[in-house]
Amino acid sequence: MMNILFVASEIYPLIKTGGLADVAGALPVALRKKGHDVRLLMPAYFGILDKVAPIQNQINLGNPFNVGDLILLETQIIENGTPIWLLQCKSLFEREGGPYLDTSGLDFEDNHIRFAALSWAAAVLASHGNLMGWQADILHINDWQAGLSAAYLKSWKMNHIPIVTTVHNLRYNGSFPLKKWHDIRLSNELLSHHGIEFYGQFSTLKAALVYADAITTVSPTYAKEILTEEYGDGLDGTLRAHQHKLYGILNGVDYDQWSPTADSEIPHKYDITSLNQKQENKLALLKENQLDEDLSQPIFGVVSRLTEQKGLDLVLEAMPSALDQGAKLILLGSGDKELEQDFLALQERYPQQVGIHIGYDESYSHRLQAGVDALLIPSRFEPCGLTQLYALKYGTLPVVRKTGGLADTVFEEGADPNGFVFEQADTPSLIEAMSRCIETYHDSNTWQERQKNAMRYDFSWEKTTDHWITLYESLIK
Ligand code: ADP
Ligand code: GLC
16 A cells, blocks of 8 residues: 655646646546555645535645745545645635636746745655655656656755656646746756756756656657657657656546446437437537537537647648538637637538537536547647547547557557547648548448447556556555
8 A cells, every 4th residue: 555645736626727637636546446545736726625625634834935825735525535735825826817827828927936836845745744644655746837846855855755757748848937946946956957957948847857766658659759859849858868767658537427328417328239329419419509410421529728739720621621521510629819710710611510619618528529420639749638538438439640649549450440540740631531530430330330349448547557556666665
């Protein structure tokens, strides 16, 4: 039995902007089911205290950043009983906007201090277990937001607790100008090329890579890709230097949340033997979007952050050729303003066939997964990707670019094809893959075969937790 402190900046069901929250909400629960005492640490963002159990204990960590006291509140996630420490600091976390961006979509000016505070709290908790009556055996930090914990432990010379860093996305490297360096209370010693310095800035993710005992990323293919210049986002050199401690462990799915047999958000539940019920979900989704209710052509779906990573500009270019054949598109997403406008313009051009919902809507994302035939994920890079894993369970066939976790989970060839795969991140390749998808849709036996294959794949956390346990154990020994 190990004690694991798991630190993340977003955790479902408390707060979520993307896949990190899903992972941080599910992996700790899966590890706890195997008997390990995993406890969470996250900031007490505005409104979070209303979503957790009553506070059981609290401790004041003082005012190391001169922005007000940092207070750790001990409570539990109501839905699954997981213990969580919420880091309270009014001036840093109690404000309007998302976890990282203000209401107009800009990074908070003081993000380096906000997440230095989170990292500081993680380092204190990990190294001074007596404070809260619980000593971690492992500190597991996620992404740039928690990265500085490794640096604090290093600089306090308390780096005997094994640290695991998980990289969910190398693109977000937590880099800040050097003029902000003195705000985070680290000694200049760490600011070298072999340390935290990053092209004339400092990077909190680099700190997490350099000072961790193990680095994991969320799929085996991405673990290889990030060693190359093309996918390394400037950190490939650092990663190559630390390659001996780099592992790719595929994410899992919480099938209690994401399964058409259990999903309380979808109008008609179904399983592999009742795929006709999927038709009902399709019709309901078309109605909800006030689209033409003809099911003779496939409905393509997208659930995504609208960013360069996701390659959705290719969908804008490829879609008209499919729409002209009668296919449909239903999209849920938000992010890049230009992409938002372009998708709304596509809807105006094809009002009977295109339904666009700009925004973030957890419940609708489930109805969409259940109610479309194929999910488009033409990512330029994809560390793991969870939406394709959810799609598979709903008998919704993913159309993906062969990269990162998409390459590890979606197959068009081989014994059990479960989707459609293309190699190059360009419009002709996407159009071809969509054409193969449309053609297969019209061959209903092959289509159903593929749907059933898709639904049979098992990407549950239960299958991957053993990899985590083995890794943690190897570090403790
Ligand atoms: P990423 O973390 O890069 O955004 P993932 O595929 O790993 O990509 O995870 C995305 C998660 O966020 C999924 O749970 C997906 O359903 C959800 N999601 C993305 N965009 C939206 C949205 N606009 N509304 C609701 N959920 C969304
Ligand atoms: C990141 C990646 C995504 C991954 C998720 C969870 O946001 O972009 O590919 O699935 O983290 O690990």
